[in-house]
Amino acid sequence: MPVKFIDYYEVLKVPRAASEKEIKQAYRKLAREHHPDLHQGDAKAAAEEKFKLINEAYEVLSDAEKRAKYDRLGKNWKAGDEFDFDHAGPGGRTYTYHGPADFDLGGFGFSDFFASIFGEDFAHNRQNSGSGQMSYRGEDIDAEISLTVDELIHGTEKELRLSAPSPCSVCGGQRFSRGGVCRSCAGTGVTEETKKVKVKIPARLHPGASLRLKGLGGKGYGNGPDGDLYLRIKATPSGGWQVNGSDLETELVIYPDQAVLGDKTQVPTPHGPVQLKLQPGLHSGQRLRIREKGLPKESGFGDLYLRVRIDIPPEQTEAEKELYQKIRDLRQNNENR
Ligand SMILES: [Zn+2]
Incomplete structure (x- = not known):
């Protein structure tokens, strides 16, 4: 008895190569959209039809065995084609199937097409589940x-x-x-x-x-x-650290004398303070790298970068100002030479 071929992939709007997850997502989205309880009047009847079809498509495509059996029918079928399971198959192969008419799956809302292919399996499965033996692993x-x-x-x-x-x-x-x-x-x-x-x-x-x-x-x-x-x-960036993969970055403020002469200083890292040697002649914006003091990597740790900013101390004494005046005089002399 010929029935209308149903393209279950088209029903769920997924490609034939769709993964289990994609199929589930597509199904959930459509099932929610077309849930009959969300519609009224004529739209409700239409939604019910659509809802049945979506569930049927999911019943087939979410089950590896059923999906494989369905896929074996071949890609050349189009939705609505006259389909006869007894004479279907790629390359003229004939599938033999006995007694599609024995299964009335209408109560479960399945099409004749579904019944002609899966009727026997399905009736069998329902029997099993009826005995309370069905079990499956929870979702990840x-x-x-x-x-x-x-x-x-x-x-x-x-x-x-x-x-x-x-x-x-x-x-x-x-x-x-x-x-x-x-x-x-x-x-x-x-x-x-x-x-x-x-x-x-x-x-x-x-x-x-x-x-x-x-x-x-x-x-x-x-x-x-x-x-x-x-x-x-x-x-997440935190504690003044900017995050870049497993590397961290933060600002390091140094004074003009440190920038010119170099220095030894202690800097905080997420792994505790470390001694850092500043080379003479540092510029604002320069980045200093401290190896292995960043975030964990697959092996070891990322690096910690310090962005140099040169600033002056909060207060200057008269003696300091006098020295700065000397520095200025020297600089101006040099420039005028
Ligand atoms: Zn339920």
Whole structure:
């Protein structure tokens, strides 16, 4: 019995090479947009149709096995083509399938096209889930955390508020309830749940690192374990340090005599103060590098840069002013020579 071919990729508006994540994102966006509860009158009926189709596309493309089976039908089918599963297939290969008519999946809101391809598998899966044996691993969560220079170097403990997907309480994560797509979760099987977690941040994490925290992701379902939390580490400028990758930069104010004669001075770094030798003849704007006193890198540490600014001390004594006058006289003599 020929049915109309449905292009599930077109339904979800994703390319054929779309990743699992892209498919999920596309699905969630569309499912929310076309949720029948958000529409009224004629628009509601249209949304219901669209909603069914979106769910059907997701049922197929989110399941590796179903997606592979669907992909094997080949790329040459166009939406609306007359499709006969018994005679479909690339290169004239014939798929044999028995008894599509035995499965009435209308209650779940699936098309004849879906039933003709997946009817048997689907009925089988539903039976399994009905016995309560279904379980799956919780979703992994990606989050980002900004740490100060001090926290990156020494570690810290943070309390995070995370939005974690957990199994829908109405359908138990099964996406279907009362013979149809679950409305509470729009058929995603998950609802977003905000949770607070305490996280121990180890010392010496580098900006851009990803910290995996086992079991802090979305809740698993059934016997499935909880997902993991992946924390992407970002550095935030702090304590007067500018951040550039793993390098730090700050200003170093020196006095005219230090600029001319050079000096030894102590400068603060996030790793504690260090002795710095100033060469004679420093200019404003010059950058001095102190190796390995920046933020952690994948191995070792970045560098610390000091931008020189020449300033005068807050107060000058008469004796100092007299000496400056001498310096001026000498300079003017030199210039007039
Ligand atoms: Zn649900």
